Amino acid sequence: MIAAVAMPLRLTAAIAFRDTRKYSTGMRNLLTLAILLLSTANAAAWNALGHKVIADIAWQQLNEQSRAEIVRTLRRHPRFDDDFAKQMPSDVDENRWIFQQAAVWPDIARGKAGFDMPTWHYVNIAIGRERGFNFVSKPVGKAEEWNIIQAIAYCRKVIASDATPSQKALAYSWLFHLVGDLHQPMHSTALFSERFPDGDRGGNSIPLVQGDNLHSLWDNLLGRQHRANDLKREIAELKARPELWKVEPGDAGLWLQESHKLAKEFAYCPEILEATRQPGELAKIRLPASYLKASGEHARYRVVAAGLRLGMLLGGSAEPVEAEAEPVREFDFAAAAKPTPRPMSLTPSTPATSSLAHWLNTNGNVRHNSGCRWYHNTKSGRACSASEGKACGQCGG
Incomplete structure (x- = not known):
């Protein structure tokens, strides 16, 4: 029915990836956040709480029929027994929990043969140095080498096709997760320099005092816990902020452009760029309190935007997934690759x-x-x- 669907549907029982990028948001106050970040280890793009918040925002946009149809499909997931049913708490709304768990599943699948798709989680747009790109937005070539934009386009086509329920369950899980990842700025960008001739792996190579590294700091801005009460509290706090919920629908190309802009003009702040230019071993960088505060706000906006946009893709308040999805907007990589000026200061x-x-x-x-x-x-x-x-x-x- 759709040519691209035939390609990697060995992903049937094989859609997964060890995430190298992550996303999350939230902070009761700056002290709590600082303590939390000091204890963070490598997580997965927005961490579990962030991805579940995004999924729940999408869930709330869908009508009962759409929810039931998607969950019915997710129950046919090839890893449902081990990664869903056996992990489910006894005191939750079962269908809603399954929907949320699907958004986390690609991180659960890390290292599982046939399910791990590491490159699907990100695309590295360079900052710091001019660099050529071999970027393709449509799912062609080897599925194991696709970037996040290609993977999202593929998942949408599978969902809109006559693929089997098992294949669609995998595609739903990846779509939920990747829409979240695409809104995390460190999943869009890498710093290239003398120190990092091959890139800094989306901030994973930049050590921080307040957390393990720059990437994990952004992944865990919402917090580390993801129990039902933590999720409900986070959603309630976001809903109390109406200004967060004004979002342009856009498409994957726009979402990528937003994330790259945030990384280029904010996340890679002067303190980071200056430290990485110094000779010798790169010591842990201490970020100013103002950076932590502002990054928490940016993360909240991105998580809400991801949830609303995912809901729209699934047929919520805006465009549903259609049999012939709109072509993915081409990103202007030539412009993005230009040498990056000193980004916005926080002073x-x-x-x-x-x-x-x-x-x-x-x-x-x-x-x-x-x-x-x-x-x-x-x-x-x-x-x-x-x-x-x-x-x-x-x-x-």
């Missing part, structure tokens, strides 16, 4: 020319410039452009 000396050089107080939707006393100093907020929000009455925004 009041931030150049006003940075596209995310302002601070948005998300409670009042008020924009502050780098000279304002409220810059990075509001209860809730995030980095923003000069066109977002209302200008501060004191600094002029």
Whole structure:
């Protein structure tokens, strides 16, 4: 029915990957976050809590019929008995839990022969040095070498095809997971330099004081626990922030572009770039408290966006998965590969020319410039452009 479906449907009992990227969000307060990050080890792109939050946001957009149909298919997953049924707590909404577990499954499948697809979790857009790209957005060639954009396109085609329920269950699990991964900035980008001629593996090679490395820090911003109560509390806190829920649907190309922009202009901050330029062994980098606070806000926005967009793909409040899915938007890799200027600073000396050089107080939707006393100093907020929000009455925004 769809040519691409025939290709790697040995993925039938074989769709999985050991994640090299991860995603997550949240922080009760800065001290709690700092303690949490000190104990983080390598996790998986947004970690389990992040992926379950994303899946649950999508679940809440679907009607009962859509939920039932998807869960009925997920029950035909080739690893359902071991990775779903045997892991299920006794005191949960069974169908909802299965839906959430599907989003985590590609990380559970790490190292399992025939299921592990490491490259599906990310694509490395270079920053730091000009670099050529052999990037293909459509699923062609060997499935084991696909990037995240190719894998998402493939999963959508399988779901919309006459593939078997087992094949579709694998495709659903991967789609849930990869939409989440694509919204984690460290799954879109790698730093190339003299120190990292082959790239820094999406931040995995950059050690931090506050956590294991840059990648795992971003994976675990929501927290490490993923019990039912933690999940409910996180969802409730996100729902109490209406400004988080204004999301442009877009497509995988747009989502990738957003993540790369966030990585390039925020995640790889001056402290990181300066430390990696120094000779000798790379010591653990201490990030400023303002970075941790702002990264938590960015992560919340990305997790909510991922959940809403996944729901739309599944037929929620926007476009459903269709038999002939829209072609994936081509990303401008030539532009992305240009040498990267010093990214946005987190101090009041931030150049006003940075596209995310302002601070948005998300409670009042008020924009502050780098000279304002409220810059990075509001209860809730995030980095923003000069066109977002209302200008501060004191600094002029």
